[in-house]
Amino acid sequence: MQISALPAERTTLWHNAVVRSPADPGATALLTRGQHIVWLGPLADAPTADLRVDLGGALVTPAFVDAHVHATDTGLALAGLDLSSVRAAAELLKAVAEFASGLGPEAVVLGHGFDESTWGASQTPPTAAELDRAAGGRSVYLSQASIHSALVSSDLLALAADAPGYDASGWVRRDAHHVVRAAAFGQITIVQRRDAQMRMLRHSASLGIAAVHECGGPGTSSEDDFTELLRLSGQGLPEVYGFWGELMGAAKARELGAVGAGGDLYADGALGSRTAHLGEDYLDGERGCGHGYVTAEQVRDHLLDCHRHGMQGGFHAIGDAAISTVVAGFAAADEVLGTDALRDARHRVEHAEIMDKRLIAAFVEYGIVASMQPAFDRLWGGEHQMYAQRLGVARSLASNPMGQMHNTGVALAFGSDSPVTPLDPWGSVRAAMQHFNTHQRMSAKSAFAAHTRGGWRAVHRDAEGVLVPGAPATFAVWRTPAGLSGTLPSLEQHDELPVCVRTVLRGETIYEQQ
Structure with missing residues (x-):
């Protein structure tokens, strides 16, 4: 029996470009076959x-990865009521009234995005x-910028009357917030949800993002x-890598198709809602140190559960007290598993905002990936x-010490936590370069790497995020109105940011500017 040969994969030469590649810094063209890069260099040799x-x-660069997103929330925010520009309670009420007037009576x-600060x-x-x-x-659910608290209408508020974090004013936190959030989002139809997710993923692709980590x-x-x-x-859209944040939920995460049992597994809350767990009191509003939601023993047991099921683990931890609890759990897991096993797993901590030298050293020791924004x-x-x-100013300037963490050897993966902050990869690279604390600033090269290869x-996809022969053909093409600095855009504080004109994922164009 004669077997027909498989058709050869089509080759494409992308040329007349500045290609960011460690294999050939002067490359002006790259050749792709199917899903992979097979050659790059000067056009004359193509x-x-x-x-x-x-x-x-x-400019052609590796495409971005956003290492922490909430897709449905982002899609709804893109088409819904954006409160980020509101600057007073009266403005918020006016915005709600105008938005509600266009909805049906049952909506x-x-x-x-409101930020009362x-x-x-x-x-x-x-x-x-x-x-x-x-x-x-109508029912109303308005999430604060951190998404860890919300203003809600009376009908939703009544559902959480017995839960921790309930407040008769209608501003709910902690467990009460989870109750009302579930009720509000439970009213979204399947079609609305799918539309929101598609909208978010298409928008991501238009920004040169080829993959996102859903938490x-x-x-x-x-x-x-x-x-x-x-x-x-x-599916003609960026790839989605899911993290399911349920304590002792490694088996559940695997069943759901997640790559890890972490992400929004809360060790604490957020600074915006005063629920991040701190070692010292907050200085405004009600005094106190916030709230810790897990113990070191629970962290240990969750990590052991992840290793039993061959899953990556992780926690949401913002305050230094919460991160200390997580690190203590890692130390306890280390006694059972050994340091090498923990390091090989690349467990994660999302946010990691209030750190000190001891905590940073622990991240290095245990190989913890810091997913930062x-x-x-x-x-x-x-x-x-x-x-x-x-x-206070001192703790504010010491927060988000990404420069120190990078210089010490912590693996960084940058993202937006969208819709907490907008999907804006080049803006995030520039933010890392322009940290308010000059000692925490990163180079453009290092910040870009954290937002691409770091993701x-x-x-655990180590061959991705770099343009070299044999690597996946995943890249973004940019118009750079402020010019270039080597093979990266100029990203000075007032420079116009690059504009994506094409995003390619494994050889397939998933976005092209019209």
Whole structure:
């Protein structure tokens, strides 16, 4: 019997470009076959190809990875009620009323992004009763910028009356927030959810992002939300790597299709809602150190459970007290598993904002990947913004010490935590370069690597995130209005950021500017 030969994969020569590659810093062209890069170098030396694509002098770089997102929330925020520019309670109520007027009587008003720390002297938000009136009696759920607290209408508030974090004003935190969030998002239809997820992934591709890490779990998203998003992965869209954050949930995470049992597995809350667990008191509002949600013993047992099931583990931990608890759990797991096993797993901590030398050393020792968001410092760091209000200037300037962590050898993976901060990869690279604390600034090269190769390495895909022969053909093509600095865009503070004109994932164009 004669067996027909398989058709050869088509080759494409991408040329007239500045190609960022360690294999050939002067490359102006690359050749792809199927899903892989097979050659790069000067155009004069290029092999023949089935198709030639002139990139018009554009910059070609590895595509970005956003290492911490919430896809459905982001999609809803892109099409919904954006409260990030609101600067007073009255403005918030006006925005709710205008948005609600375009909805049906049974619809829920979903909004995101209010940040009362930007409201000046009066930072008291509207009450549930005021939201009821503004929304014409509709259910209202408005997440604070951190997504760890929300303003809600009276009907949703009543559902959480017995839960920790309940407040009669309608501003709920902790368990009460999880209750009302589940109720509000439970009113979203399957079609709405899919549309939101598609919108988010398409928007990501338009920004040169080829992969995202979705952080789900109880209190953050439903199992259906999580699995439906994973089914969209790579279907002409960015790839999705899911982390399911449920304590002792490694088997569940695997069943759901996750790559890890971590992400939004909360060791504490957030600085914006005063629920991050700190070693010293908050300085504004109600005094106290926030809330820790796990013990060192639970951290240890969760890590052991992850190793039994061959899963990557991790925790959301922002405050130094919460991170100390997580590190103590790692030390206890080390006594059972050994340091090499922990390091090989590349367990993660999301955010890791309030760190010190002892904690940084522990991250290095145990090989913990720090999934960090440079935009947090840009939006809330320094001497005059939210962190300074909550923590004081000294702790604010010491927060998000990504430069120190990088220099000490901590593996970094950058992301946005969208919709907490916008999907904005070049903005995040620049934020790491322009940290309010000059001692914490990173070079453009290191920050870019954390937002590209760092994201791939955080999911054990070590061959990705670099343009060399044999590597996946995953790259982004950029127009760079501010010019270049070597094979990276100029990213000075007031430079116009690059514009994505094409995103390619494993040889397939998933975005092209029209």
